[in-house]
Amino acid sequence: MKRILICLLALILVFSFIGCSKINTMKRIKDTNKIVWGTNAAFAPFEMRQGDKVIGIDADIAQRIADKLGVELVVEDMEFEALMSALKSGKIDFIAAGFTVKPDRAEQVLFTDTYFTAVQVIMVTQDNEEIKGPDDLAGKKIGVQNATTGDFVASDIEDAEVERYNNGMEAVMDLKNGNIDAVIIDNLPAQLLAEKNPEVKILDEKPAENEEYALAVRKGDTELQKVINEVLSEMKASGEIEELVNKYSIGD
Amino acid sequence: MLEGIFKVLSDAIFYNLIREDRYLLFVNGFKVSIQLTVFAALIGVAIGLLMAISKLTNNRILNRIATAYTDVIRGTPSVVQLIVIYYAILGSSHLPKILVASIAFGINSGAYVTELIRAGILAVDKGQMEAARSLGLSYYQSMRYVIVPQAIKNILPALVSEFIVLLKETAIAGYIALDDLTRAGTIVRGRTFDPYTPFILVALIYLYITSILTAFMGRLERRLRQSD
Amino acid sequence: MIKVVDLHKYFGNLQVLKGVNNEIKKGEVVCIIGASGSGKSTFLRCLNLLEEPTKGEIYIGGVSITEHMKDINKLRQKVGMVFQQFNLFPHMTATENIMLAPVRVKGMPQDEARKKAVELLRKVGLPDKDDVYPSQLSGGQKQRVAIARALAMDPEIMLFDEPTSALDPEMVGEVLAVMKQLAHEGMTMVVVTHEMGFAREVGNRILFMDEGIIAEEGTPEEMFSNPKKERTRAFLSKVL
Numbered sequence: 001m002k003r004i005l006i007c008l009l010a011l012i013l014v015f016s017f018i019g020c021s022k023i024n025t026m027k028r029i030k031d032t033n034k035i036v037w038g039t040n041a042a043f044a045p046f047e048m049r050q051g052d053k054v055i056g057i058d059a060d061i062a063q064r065i066a067d068k069l070g071v072e073l074v075v076e077d078m079e080f081e082a083l084m085s086a087l088k089s090g091k092i093d094f095i096a097a098g099f100t101v102k103p104d105r106a107e108q109v110l111f112t113d114t115y116f117t118a119v120q121v122i123m124v125t126q127d128n129e130e131i132k133g134p135d136d137l138a139g140k141k142i143g144v145q146n147a148t149t150g151d152f153v154a155s156d157i158e159d160a161e162v163e164r165y166n167n168g169m170e171a172v173m174d175l176k177n178g179n180i181d182a183v184i185i186d187n188l189p190a191q192l193l194a195e196k197n198p199e200v201k202i203l204d205e206k207p208a209e210n211e212e213y214a215l216a217v218r219k220g221d222t223e224l225q226k227v228i229n230e231v232l233s234e235m236k237a238s239g240e241i242e243e244l245v246n247k248y249s250i251g252d
Numbered sequence: 253m254l255e256g257i258f259k260v261l262s263d264a265i266f267y268n269l270i271r272e273d274r275y276l277l278f279v280n281g282f283k284v285s286i287q288l289t290v291f292a293a294l295i296g297v298a299i300g301l302l303m304a305i306s307k308l309t310n311n312r313i314l315n316r317i318a319t320a321y322t323d324v325i326r327g328t329p330s331v332v333q334l335i336v337i338y339y340a341i342l343g344s345s346h347l348p349k350i351l352v353a354s355i356a357f358g359i360n361s362g363a364y365v366t367e368l369i370r371a372g373i374l375a376v377d378k379g380q381m382e383a384a385r386s387l388g389l390s391y392y393q394s395m396r397y398v399i400v401p402q403a404i405k406n407i408l409p410a411l412v413s414e415f416i417v418l419l420k421e422t423a424i425a426g427y428i429a430l431d432d433l434t435r436a437g438t439i440v441r442g443r444t445f446d447p448y449t450p451f452i453l454v455a456l457i458y459l460y461i462t463s464i465l466t467a468f469m470g471r472l473e474r475r476l477r478q479s480d
Numbered sequence: 481m482i483k484v485v486d487l488h489k490y491f492g493n494l495q496v497l498k499g500v501n502n503e504i505k506k507g508e509v510v511c512i513i514g515a516s517g518s519g520k521s522t523f524l525r526c527l528n529l530l531e532e533p534t535k536g537e538i539y540i541g542g543v544s545i546t547e548h549m550k551d552i553n554k555l556r557q558k559v560g561m562v563f564q565q566f567n568l569f570p571h572m573t574a575t576e577n578i579m580l581a582p583v584r585v586k587g588m589p590q591d592e593a594r595k596k597a598v599e600l601l602r603k604v605g606l607p608d609k610d611d612v613y614p615s616q617l618s619g620g621q622k623q624r625v626a627i628a629r630a631l632a633m634d635p636e637i638m639l640f641d642e643p644t645s646a647l648d649p650e651m652v653g654e655v656l657a658v659m660k661q662l663a664h665e666g667m668t669m670v671v672v673t674h675e676m677g678f679a680r681e682v683g684n685r686i687l688f689m690d691e692g693i694i695a696e697e698g699t700p701e702e703m704f705s706n707p708k709k710e711r712t713r714a715f716l717s718k719v720l
Contacts, residue, residue, distance in 0.1 A: 011452045012264045013257060081438050085447030108445045143429065147442025163429040164439060170339070174429070177343040382530055383567035383626075387581035387633060388557035397580060401571050 025093055025221045034072040037062040038092030040080035042167035043145075044192050045248030046098040046213075049077075057244045058096035061115070061215070064231050065094070079166065081147035084108060087218055094224065098186060100149045100211040110219050112228045114212035115241055119187040120153055122203040123194065125175060131182055133205030140181040143171035150184035153208040172197055186211075188249055267444045268453065274440050281436030282457060288354055288422040288432060293415050295358025300365025307370050318366065325363035331424050333360055338428040349430050353422075361418045368414060372407035373399060405476045412469040416462050423458075433457060481506045481637065481668055482527065487536035489522055496522045498692035499536070506636075509669045511679035514689035515715060520672045523689065524639050527670065528559040540637070557585060560630030564642040566622040568614040568629070574601060575610045578629045585633070593632075600628035604658050620651030624658055631662075638662065640671040676720055680704050688712045 029035050039058060041047045047056040054075045066073035076092050083099075086092045087109055100118065101111050124131050131137065139159040144151040146164035154162045163180055165171040171183045172193050183200075184207055185193070194202050215232075217224045235241050269275040306318035325333065337356040338349075345352065376399050384394035426435035437454035444450070482504040489497035496519045504510050512520045525531040527538065529545060529552055538545050545555050569577050578597035582588040588596075598610060604624040614622055623643055630638060640659065644652045656678050663669060663682050673679055679686055679700060686703040688696045688711075696703070696712045704720070707713045 008452060008456055009261055011456075012261060012449050079438070081442030084445035085441060088445065089447050104443075105445070146426075146429075146435075146438060151442070164426070164431070164435070165429045166427060170427075170429070173339050173343075177339065178346060179343075179349070377565075377567070379563060379565050379567035380569065383561075383563060383569070384580075386528055386530060386556055386559075386561040387629070388553045388585045389581060390553055393584055397584060398569055402569075405571075 025218060026223050029069060029071055029093065029224075032071075034074050035066050035069060035094070036074045036076055036092045037066075038076045038078060038083050038086050038095050039097040040083065040167075041075075041077045042169070043080075043098050043186075043189055045188050045245070047096075055248075057116075057241075057248055058098065060244055061231065061235065061241075062094075062096050064235065065228055068227055068231055080145060084216075087216065090218075093217065093221075094228065095216040098148075098189075098213055099216055101214050102149075102152075105216070108219070109216040110221060110225055112215040112217070112225055113232050114214045115232050115236065116213040116245070118149070118211045118213055119206055120150055120184055120208045120211065121187050121190045122205070122207050123172065123175065123183040123185065123190055123200050124181070124203060125178075126199055126201050128181075131203070133203060134207040137182060137207070141179070143174055143180040143183040145171065145185065149186065149208075149211050154184045157207075168193060172200060175200060188245070191249060264446065264449045268440055268446055268449045272443070274443070277431070277436040277439055278433065278453065278457070281431055281433035281454075284350065284425070284431060285419065285422050285433040286461075287350060288357060288425060288430075289415065289419045291351070291354035292357035292361055292418055292422070295354060296361030296365045296414075296418070297411070299358065299362030300369050303362065303366040304369035304373065307366065308373060322363045322366050325360055326367075330357075330360045330421055331427055334424060335427055349428065353425055353428060353430050357418065357422055360421065361414065364414055364417075365411065368407055368410050369403070372403040372410070375406045376402045408476065409469055409473045412465055412472065416465050419461060419465075420458060481508075481541065482670075483537075483539040484527075485537040485539075487523070487526060487538065488534045489519075489526060489531060490534045496692055497526070497533075500689075500692075500694055502687065502694060502697075504668065504670060506668055507666045508684045509663045509667075509671065509682055510685050510687060511683035512670065512672045512687045512689060513674070513676070513679060513715070513719075514695075518689045519692045520687075520689045521641055524641050524670060524672050527637075527639055528556050528561055530561075553585070557581075557633050558636045560633060560635035560638045562623070562626050562630055562638065562640045562643050564645050566614075566619075566626045566646070568622055568626055570614050573611045573613055574606070574617070574625045574628075577614070577625060578632045581629070582632050596632060597628070600631055601625070603631075604628045605654065618651060619647045620654045623647065623651075623655045627655075627658055627662075637668045637670065640669065640673070642672050642674065644673070644675055674719065676704070676716075688715065690715070 039047045039054065041049050041054045045056055046058045047054055054077055063073055076086065078086060080097065083095050083097055084105070087095055098118065101114060122131070122134065122137070131140065137157050137160055141161045141163060142154040142157065143163045143165055144154045145168050146166060151162065151164060154160055163174070168183070168185045168189050171180070171185070174180050175183050176197060176199050190202050194200055215228050217228070303318040303321055306314035309315070334353065334356045338352050342352045342355070380398050380402065381394055384398040389397070422432055423434035425432040426438060431439065433454055437450040440450040441447070484500055484502045487497050487500040488495070500523055512524065514520045522531055526533050529549070533546055536546070540555065540558065569580070572580065575594060575597045578600055579593040582593045582596065583590060601607060601609060604627055606621060606624055609617065609621065614625070617625065643659070644655050647655065652675065656675065660682050683700050686698060686700055687694050688703065690711050696707060696709045703712070704716065707716060
């Protein structure tokens, strides 16, 4: 046991120092002529797969950022929970992934301006008469996508058993199979999921305060943050963001 | 410098283990992983025994079933098997999730155990069966009293090694939202945004369990060799 | 006791036995000699159906065993077999090796079976090897335990498949001595062997097999001093 502990401490040290090495993001973007966007392409309509491409609201925003910098956009599609680690360790340059602004996240990364107000919703099966709102969720089995806002909301519900899936679709599947009582997820993907699965419905009562989505860059990358903020304000002013939301929210 | 090192370490431990009682996630994940492995191993050995016998008999139908089973299971990724069994085959069975997962991993492991047992039985000298049969023992009695006891010696060490593989295989349980040890690592990672520490911890816990199994296997092999 | 009529055996396309006919009487000791590949071991193994005859009939005690394949385990209780490679069960002691069949097949109580095993070990000259595992025995000792094991089922016939071929020369004698003793007690024995001395001294009748048939047979005197066929003579001149 002692040996294991010493191993642990040594490894943490080694990796911490690797992780600490300074990265000059803007210079690297210019040198390699590309910018790396990190996302989890299982969160329609913000990001999803079409063929081998990642499309969605965030995808179009990311493309505009790359265009503004005059470089190529490279997408890294990974597990949602791994995004922050990937950003911190320099594997990606920015996160655009339906990413909610939260204080504990802000301790670790630098957020841009917000571009979307997200609403968390509760999904249950059509025949469910028991759960009518967030107050009925205590002690229930709640499905969420691992490490998303829904996960944090559900984790705060009293005595609730939180089942963490890799994506919302699997959570809804298990809801239909009767293995969980409810799903907490962002409103937009919920609309799409409810459209495809007529057996489930979205409740009117919301389980949490509204959330703001923003992009995120590494701490200290203020130059990149500024570029992204410019892109966002342009898109907001021209009504483009709203257009994108409408475009992608219509299911296929 | 020393102060810096101390801060890095104490922060890592505080955020990944102590804050919000995160160590509990690892403790529970550890329990889930062990339960999964033990149940799946039991199911796997039971299936493996049945299928190995099916493969060794002269019954064509049993032969085909067993061959199809091992071919399909060994030829497809275990993640796919787990998801298909959990969401589709046993989707609306309402069995406890850990049981469904154990069944899925048991079915997976059973295919490898089948081959282990089959090879172990075939490795017993042909003369042993002939000697037993020539004394008037039935096929079943010959298997039970003569062949299987010798085959177990061939099989046991490999079986322990299969259990080690199985333990690590259960790391995909997170795909069905079952919080095993690896998933505990991803959850903590999603909370602390610490890229390495939770997984280093998880890896070392796995290493600790497998090193116990490896030591056990070594002792077993030595004992079996002595009795030869 | 044993009657063999027109016995044929194929392994795939290879014909090993090409019509063997013979009759072995109760109490007879028959030695089968011949070059390797002549089919003598296959013939012996057919007698307790370790090899299934392709064609032909075998009668034991007047009953056709080829027609009663289902009662195969009953038949084998009457026919003991000793193998070239001993085939003792390595995970059992000498006593346990001998006890297994009486206990499991005949349902003999453990105590009785153990007593019988001890007696049999004494009979084959191994009174102090009760609880010894096969790996601790010499080749000659192993073969004597194997004979005791076969005798434990009180067989009417004993088949020996080259029982001394895998032994070091100095151990051949002890095994042959046990077999000689068995012969004197009136056991019906069929022995495939290369030990011409044993065949001449103990055998009542010698069968010379060549290319899947019994090429010549006769008493030891006839066969060893005055073989009729050229092939028999050629074989004997090589081994004697």
